[in-house]
Amino acid sequence: MTVKRDGTVADYITQAFLLLLQKKSFHDIKINELCEKAGVTRMSFYRNFDSKEDVLRKWLRVITDEWLAESGISFKHNDSRKYFILLFKHMGEYREFCSRLYKDGMLHLVKDEYDRVFLSVYKGVYDEYKSYFLAGGIFNIFQRWLIGGCVETPEELADKLERILEK
Template sequence: MDKRKEANLRVKTHITNALFTLMEEKSLADIHISEIVSRAGVARASFYRNYSSKEDVFVTLIRDILDSFYQEIHFEQDTFFSYENMLLSFRYFQKYRKYVLDLYRSGFITVLLEELNRFHENVAGNMPSSSIEKYHLYMYIGALLNTALIWLSTDDRTSAEEMASFFFETAAKAAHGLV
C-alpha cells in the first residue's frame, strides 16, 4: 500500500474511533463534525474527503469490514451457508465486537443489518424476487446477527467455533424441519 493510502486509512480509523468514543458520551444527534475531527486530530477537510455524514462513517466502516470478509469467504462449497463461512462470520463479529455492540447500544444496528442484507444479496447474485426462497437469505442474516448480538453482549465464554457449530447444526435441522 502506498503512503497516501496508508495515511488516509489512518485518518479514517481515527475518525471512526473518535465518533464511536463520542457516542459513549452522547447521542449521535448531539455530536458535531467539529467534535469528531478535533477528537480524531484531523482536518475537517479530511472528514469530508472520506464521508458525507456522520452516518456515512458507520456505512463505510461496515462496507470495509464486509469487503475484507468477502476476500476470506469460501465459494467452492455447494452452499454459501457452510460451517466454514459461519465460523468466519462469528470470528468477524468477535473481532469487531466493540463496533457491533456500540451500533446496537446507540440504536444504529439497522445500519449493520441493511449492509449485511445488501452484502448477502450481492453474494447470492440473482435472487428470484417472486420466489418464497428469497426469504431463506434474510432469515439466515437476521438469525446470525441476532445470535451474534446476544453472544457478544454477554460474558459468555463460548468460542466462535462452538457458536458456528451450534448455528450450523441448528440451521441444518431447521432446513430439514427438525426444529
C-alpha cells in the first residue's frame, strides 16, 4: 500500500503510520521508516509532530471530533443509552486498530481521548471527578469488550452500562 497524495504533510505521515501499524508493532516502527513511507523528510516529521505518539494522539482527536460532529449527540440530555450505543458502534469500527494498540501497550492513548472528551462535553454538568470516573469506567468496559473479542453488541454493552450507572 502507498500513501495517497491528496493532503498535507501531516496527512501523509499519519496515513503512512496507520499503514505501517497494520504490519508492524508500534515500537518497531522507526521515524526514518515512517518518513520514507510518507515520502517526507525527518525535518518535515518533526515540524508537524513531536513523536510517534503525537501522530496517534492527533489522529485520534480528529476521528473523535469528526464522529462527535456527525453523530449529533447532545450530552446535556438524558439519552445516555443512545450515546453509549453510538459510542460502542464507533469504537467497534476501530477494533482492529485498538487491538493493535492494546497489544503494543499503547491503548492509554485512547483512554486519554476519552478523558479529553468527557471533560469537555460534561463541563458544567458534572464536576471534574465525575467526568474522569465516567470516562475511566466506559473506557474499561470498552477495553474488556476488546480483549474479549467484541462478542456483545453495542446495544448489550449499553444496557450493561445503564444497569451499572443506575445503582
